[in-house]
Amino acid sequence: xxxxxxxxVTTLLLAPMAIxxxxxxxLPILVVLVYSFxxxxxxxxxxxxxxxxxxxxxxxxxxxxxxxxxxAPAGTLAAFLIAYPLAYYLARTVEPRRRMILLTLVIVPFxxxxxxxxYAWMFILGGRxxxxxxxxxxxEGVRLLNTPTAVLIGIVYGYLPLMVFPxxxxxxxxxxxxxxxxxxxxxxxxxxxxxVTLPLSLPGVATACxxxxxxxxxxxxxxxxxxxxxxxxxxNALVDLFLQSRNWPFGSxxxxxxxxxxxxxxxxxxxxxxxxGKTQDVxxx
Amino acid sequence: MDPRxxxxxxxxxxxKGSISRREFxxxxxxxxxxxxMAMNMPGLMGLRQANAASKLGNRVSLATWPNYHDPENLKxxxxxxxxxxxxxxxxxxxxxxxxxQAGGSPFDVMVITNYTISTxxxxxxxxxxxxxxxxxxxxxxxEQVFIGEAKIGGKIYAVPKNWGTTGYVVNTKKIKDKxxxxxxxxxxxxxxxxxxxxxxxYQLTAIGNALxxxxxxxxxxxxxxxxxxxxxMIKAKxxxxxxxxxxxxxxxxxxxxxxxxWTGDGSQLHRDMPEIQYVLGKEGGELWTDFFAIxxxxxxxxxxxxxxxxxxxPAVNAAExxxxxxxxxxxxxxxxxxxxMLDDPIMYPAKELLDPLEFGAAATLTSPLRAEVMARFKAA
Numbered sequence: 001x002x003x004x005x006x007x008x009v010t011t012l013l014l015a016p017m018a019i020x021x022x023x024x025x026x027l028p029i030l031v032v033l034v035y036s037f038x039x040x041x042x043x044x045x046x047x048x049x050x051x052x053x054x055x056x057x058x059x060x061x062x063x064x065x066x067x068x069x070x071x072a073p074a075g076t077l078a079a080f081l082i083a084y085p086l087a088y089y090l091a092r093t094v095e096p097r098r099r100m101i102l103l104t105l106v107i108v109p110f111x112x113x114x115x116x117x118x119y120a121w122m123f124i125l126g127g128r129x130x131x132x133x134x135x136x137x138x139x140e141g142v143r144l145l146n147t148p149t150a151v152l153i154g155i156v157y158g159y160l161p162l163m164v165f166p167x168x169x170x171x172x173x174x175x176x177x178x179x180x181x182x183x184x185x186x187x188x189x190x191x192x193x194x195x196v197t198l199p200l201s202l203p204g205v206a207t208a209c210x211x212x213x214x215x216x217x218x219x220x221x222x223x224x225x226x227x228x229x230x231x232x233x234x235x236n237a238l239v240d241l242f243l244q245s246r247n248w249p250f251g252s253x254x255x256x257x258x259x260x261x262x263x264x265x266x267x268x269x270x271x272x273x274x275x276x277g278k279t280q281d282v283x284x285x
Numbered sequence: 286m287d288p289r290x291x292x293x294x295x296x297x298x299x300x301k302g303s304i305s306r307r308e309f310x311x312x313x314x315x316x317x318x319x320x321x322m323a324m325n326m327p328g329l330m331g332l333r334q335a336n337a338a339s340k341l342g343n344r345v346s347l348a349t350w351p352n353y354h355d356p357e358n359l360k361x362x363x364x365x366x367x368x369x370x371x372x373x374x375x376x377x378x379x380x381x382x383x384x385x386q387a388g389g390s391p392f393d394v395m396v397i398t399n400y401t402i403s404t405x406x407x408x409x410x411x412x413x414x415x416x417x418x419x420x421x422x423x424x425x426x427x428e429q430v431f432i433g434e435a436k437i438g439g440k441i442y443a444v445p446k447n448w449g450t451t452g453y454v455v456n457t458k459k460i461k462d463k464x465x466x467x468x469x470x471x472x473x474x475x476x477x478x479x480x481x482x483x484x485x486x487y488q489l490t491a492i493g494n495a496l497x498x499x500x501x502x503x504x505x506x507x508x509x510x511x512x513x514x515x516x517x518m519i520k521a522k523x524x525x526x527x528x529x530x531x532x533x534x535x536x537x538x539x540x541x542x543x544x545x546x547w548t549g550d551g552s553q554l555h556r557d558m559p560e561i562q563y564v565l566g567k568e569g570g571e572l573w574t575d576f577f578a579i580x581x582x583x584x585x586x587x588x589x590x591x592x593x594x595x596x597x598x599p600a601v602n603a604a605e606x607x608x609x610x611x612x613x614x615x616x617x618x619x620x621x622x623x624x625x626m627l628d629d630p631i632m633y634p635a636k637e638l639l640d641p642l643e644f645g646a647a648a649t650l651t652s653p654l655r656a657e658v659m660a661r662f663k664a665a
Contacts, residue, residue, distance in 0.1 A: 043408050043651055045386055060657065063664040127540040143480065145540065146527050228527030229486050232664045240663065243380045244488065245656035 036252035044246030054253035061254055064237040071148065072216035075155035076209050082156060083163035091171035106161050118154055118225050125150050125226065146228030154222040163208045170204025206273040210266065217262050234258055345588035346371035348381055348392040352549065355608035362595050368588045376530055377487050385410055390582035393589035396446055399434040399574045400645035406437055412581050413440035418590040421597035431574045431614040443576035447611040449548030450634060450642060451490050451571035458560045459542040467497040467566035471521055479524040483532045483544035488659040489645050490545055490571060497568040504646035511658050518662045528663060536561060551631045552610025563631045569641035574614060
């Protein structure tokens with residue numbers, strides 16, 4: 001009896017989520033899937049049909065896929081390289097008293113719209129921003145705005161907090177006694193870091209990288225504002241297909257392809273990172 | 286100073302400076318956010334409480350272009366009628382159409398460009414206007430050339446707001462060459478002034494003015510001619526500063542020296558920085574008219590007519606023109622404008638420059654070929 005009522009409670013608790021996911025995620029994706037086999041109506045929009053023509057046309061957006069598949073991992077890596085030392089400092093070095101303040105500072109940018117902050121970077125990277133400063137110290141002719149570098153800077157800036165937090169949490173959870181044991185057994189600090197701290201923080205690193213990577217694959221705002229329309233992501237291709245060409249079937253095919261590419265990459269990634277054997281190794285240390 | 290007033294002033298100065306540019310607001314919906322804020326916090330914006338009892342209702346949503354209205358006028362309309370205006374700013378006609386085509390009733394009044402009207406009508410998105418509700422529109426006061434495309438089967442589907450041209454602006458402090466043609470525009474972009482040119486993120490004008498390089502029609506959908514234009518655009522791409530319809534900030538701060546440009550942006554830039562000059566290519570280019578239209582799906586029909594009629598009032602319209610620098614099509618409005626404005630060569634170019642210009646053609650809006658040329662140019 002008790003068991004039955006608990007399963008009833010479980011169903012009840014999961015229902016809102018299930019309804020939410022079905023109505024707002026699965027159904028829309030199905031609509032997009034159906035559209036992707038359709039044809040472009042004469043005045044723009046969608047005309048029912050069953051054709052693979054939209055998928056056959058995918059090479060027309062190859063550059064956008066390529067740009068995204070280069071800059072999204074590059075951005076993830078750059079954000080990771082900057083975020084890890086910061087997270088380490090916050091979790092292990094700084095006095096607990098000041099930790100709260102510093103953590104809050106990491107969140108503060110979220111209080112302002114991401115758009116406004118990215119727009120602000122247009123001025124920082126524009127001719128009167130950093131290039132003007134560089135000119136002042138004698139380095140001339142530097143162009144930053146509307147280059148892939150500017151997009152990369154924008155990405156690192158925008159996604160850093162998302163990278164810092166999961167890593168911070170996993171580093172903070174590392175048991176101090178393990179580090180002491182490593183030290184007592186004669187390992188150097190570097191070795192302790194490489195063989196104890198780093199492996200134990202990997203789940204956090206993996207989560208952080210995945211969140212950032214997935215979001216970056218759909219990014220369109222940063223390339224639009226900081227790339228000046230010259231750095232074209234798949235997200236920008238989608239915006240143009242729906243809002244400029246009004247080519248819903250092709251836009252849908254590109255969207256479905258993006259989802260598939262992402263699913264493949266993420267599942268390979270998960271398999272690589274979360275190997276059962278590896279987790280056991282870690283827990284045995 | 287009244288903090289409320291100060292806030293509005295700051296907001297307006299942001300708008301004028303750089304924040305409320307076409308692309309930014311269009312792409313981000315921030316304009317919409319401002320409008321929603323204005324609507325839901327009337328106290329904050331210093332507006333009278335909405336009069337819900339009025340037969341006009343208390344709100345109307347306007348889809349338009351950036352820097353295209355005098356904020357004072359919009360405020361006056363709300364004060365007079367109690368109807369709050371939700372002010373939506375767009376980046377391209379394509380985008381506006383996409384929103385309406387997707388369904389719902391997003392807007393009550395739309396400012397659309399001549400070449401899109403026939404498509405709206407064919408898609409069943411517009412109905413003939415009830416002209417009895419627009420007494421300020423007197424057909425005889427507008428030249429037929431500006432009304433033509435709004436008249437389908439003898440019925441008027443939209444009433445003209447402003448007209449203008451699409452040329453380019455040049456910062457003459459940086460560019461000493463005497464610029465007169467589209468050929469120069471592209472040639473100097475690729476050579477002498479590499480990295481200093483902006484091309485619109487808009488198929489009609491970007492492709493159209495590349496077609497003019499070869500002397501083809503601005504509206505061509507001929508595959509061979511488009512292929513040549515595409516080649517030129519892709520060759521120029523590494524030399525562009527940006528592909529963007531948001532060109533005022535970069536022109537103002539000196540990052541860009543040359544940009545494809547609409548009349549009003551040309552007027553505004555030249556007004557603030559006299560060294561920025563507006564050029565119409567000798568080969569031709571675009572001449573356009575923008576219209577007020579009320580979509581079939583409009584939820585606040587009475588308010589939509591009231592707002593349109595208000596903005597067509599010659600005194601109101603003249604204030605608009607003084608602010609945005611686009612010429613009006615209405616004779617009565619022109620009578621109220623100062624002489625120096627009517628003589629302004631940016632607003633009223635010489636006849637020999639106007640003659641070769643073409644109105645945008647409906648076919649460019651729906652041509653998959655032009656859309657793909659633009660997409661390949663951007664992805665290259």
